[in-house]
Amino acid sequence: MDSILVRGNGPLSGQIPIAGAKNACLALMPATLLSEEPLTLTNAPRLSDIRTMTQLLASLGAEVTALQDGKVLATSCHGDINPVADYDIVRKMRASNLVLGPLLARLGHAVVSLPGGCAIGARPMDIHIDALSALGAEIELKDGYLHAQAKGGLKGAIHEMRFASVGATENFLMAAVLAKGTSVLKNAAREPEIVDLARCLRAMGAEIEGEGTSEITIQGVDRLHGATHPVVTDRIELGTYMLAPAICGGEVECLGGRIALVESFCEKLDAAGVAVEETERGLKVRRKNGRINAVDVVTEPFPGFPTDLQAQMMALLCTAEGTSVLEERIFENRFMHAPELMRMGAKIEVQGGHATVHGVAKLKGARVMATDLRASVSLILAGLAAEGETVVSRVYHLDRGYERVEDKLRAVGAQIERVRDE
Ligand SMILES: CC(=O)N[C@H]1[C@@H](OP(=O)(O)OP(=O)(O)OC[C@H]2O[C@@H](n3ccc(=O)[nH]c3=O)[C@H](O)[C@@H]2O)O[C@H](CO)[C@@H](O)[C@@H]1O
Numbered sequence: 077m078d079s080i081l082v083r084g085n086g087p088l089s090g091q092i093p094i095a096g097a098k099n100a101c102l103a104l105m106p107a108t109l110l111s112e113e114p115l116t117l118t119n120a121p122r123l124s125d126i127r128t129m130t131q132l133l134a135s136l137g138a139e140v141t142a143l144q145d146g147k148v149l150a151t152s153c154h155g156d157i158n159p160v161a162d163y164d165i166v167r168k169m170r171a172s173n174l175v176l177g178p179l180l181a182r183l184g185h186a187v188v189s190l191p192g193g194c195a196i197g198a199r200p201m202d203i204h205i206d207a208l209s210a211l212g213a214e215i216e217l218k219d220g221y222l223h224a225q226a227k228g229g230l231k232g233a234i235h236e237m238r239f240a241s242v243g244a245t246e247n248f249l250m251a252a253v254l255a256k257g258t259s260v261l262k263n264a265a266r267e268p269e270i271v272d273l274a275r276c277l278r279a280m281g282a283e284i285e286g287e288g289t290s291e292i293t294i295q296g297v298d299r300l301h302g303a304t305h306p307v308v309t310d311r312i313e314l315g316t317y318m319l320a321p322a323i324c325g326g327e328v329e330c331l332g333g334r335i336a337l338v339e340s341f342c343e344k345l346d347a348a349g350v351a352v353e354e355t356e357r358g359l360k361v362r363r364k365n366g367r368i369n370a371v372d373v374v375t376e377p378f379p380g381f382p383t384d385l386q387a388q389m390m391a392l393l394c395t396a397e398g399t400s401v402l403e404e405r406i407f408e409n410r411f412m413h414a415p416e417l418m419r420m421g422a423k424i425e426v427q428g429g430h431a432t433v434h435g436v437a438k439l440k441g442a443r444v445m446a447t448d449l450r451a452s453v454s455l456i457l458a459g460l461a462a463e464g465e466t467v468v469s470r471v472y473h474l475d476r477g478y479e480r481v482e483d484k485l486r487a488v489g490a491q492i493e494r495v496r497d498e
């Protein structure tokens with residue numbers, strides 16, 4: 077397994093291009109199951125999760141072709157569709173559950189392996205099941221698989237989710253677009269990736285209103301057609317790279333970034349002493365002056381502070397002036413990076429959903445290991461702020477969500493390389 081070697085760094089300078097969003101693309105790709113005509117996604121990121129979704133869709137009978145070095149994905153689903161999403165693929169990636177809604181809508185039945193929990197939490201599927209059941213699906217668990225059936229097809233309904241789940245909103249949307257009649261989803265998730273999916277579905281002929289708000293209305297149509305859709309900018313990759321100059325000093329412009337994607341995050345950066353300027357090409361980031369101030373952070377659904385940036389923010393706050401409290405409200409076990417940061421000299425106390433970070437003047441390089449994607453990149457960011465060398469192992473987590481992380485950081489002056497194991 078490869079590792080990433082990082083050396084403590086001086087100021088960074090230059091530009092980092094931000095890719096299309098992993099989490100948008102993982103929801104957009106299954107939309108191909110809804111139409112016989114091709115769906116072309118431009119600005120797709122080149123990531124292992126996208127390859128896993130490609131493999132899953134291929135196993136269901138779709139064709140996914142990567143063009144232009146993978147940045148354009150041409151997907152198509154005109155032949156026979158296999159309704160079974162197998163455990164061997166689903167277990168690799170939770171977002172595999174996003175084929176459930178489209179399979180039900182297109183075929184009236186689906187058999188999708190339960191993804192199971194992962195390092196950051198148990199992540200059950202009850203909200204997805206309730207939402208699809210409201211549309212008339214009967215869903216039961218057998219042998220670790222969700223067996224879903226909509227005898228006579230899906231029917232529009234009004235449904236309120238108990239929590240604004242991102243994935244359940246996506247599954248509901250993709251099911252309701254081909255259901256008979258009108259559906260209304262209340263307490264819908266408002267993330268930019270939901271807005272992106274709704275826009276793509278509309279380009280395919282769906283009738284959707286209200287995406288980006290807590291209430292989405294969908295008027296079912298008989299069929300969807302092909303479309304070409306650009307994947308929205310990855311706000312989590314954006315936030316991650318915005319933290320690099322905040323940690324090292326200097327000035328970095330994140331190309332393609334917009335404040336609207338990361339507003340609550342920018343508010344915290346501002347309070348911490350980091351200036352963000354929106355330019356024609358993206359977001360320019362630099363420290364206002366001196367050391368970073370401590371700030372408190374609470375993760376919440378969009379437009380709140382994203383859980384997917386909590387670990388990276390913690391890396392910044394490890395060397396802030398004063399004490400910060402980070403409260404994780406989305407996932408019950410998302411502080412696994414804390415003990416690894418402590419191996420680098422950070423002072424952190426974790427109690428349940430709260431992590432108290434007492435800023436230290438300097439971190440020290442160490443061998444560290446991550447158990448999830450955002451934890452991995454937080455250790456790289458911490459390594460940029462540390463004295464000496466940091467080696468982050470289990471890089472396969474990182475490759476799920478960051479394309480060429482070492483090239484992008486090296487291009488702005490970071491000392492970082494991938495160490496390939498013999
Ligand atoms: C591929 C993708 O887009 N992943 C993102 C998506 O994950 P995902 O769609 O899995 O996140 P959800 O919004 O569904 O989950 C949020 C919380 O709700 C709980 N829950 C969810 C569904 C359910 O049926 N029952 C239930 O209890 C989860 O365990 C979790 O504690 O949104 C998360 C929250 O912004 C992000 O961290 C992930 O990066």
Ligand SMILES: C=C(OP(=O)(O)O)C(=O)O
Pocket residue numbers: 099169170171194384449450477
């Ligand atoms: C938690 C994440 O992804 P997933 O939902 O695919 O596990 C993430 O992108 O940080």
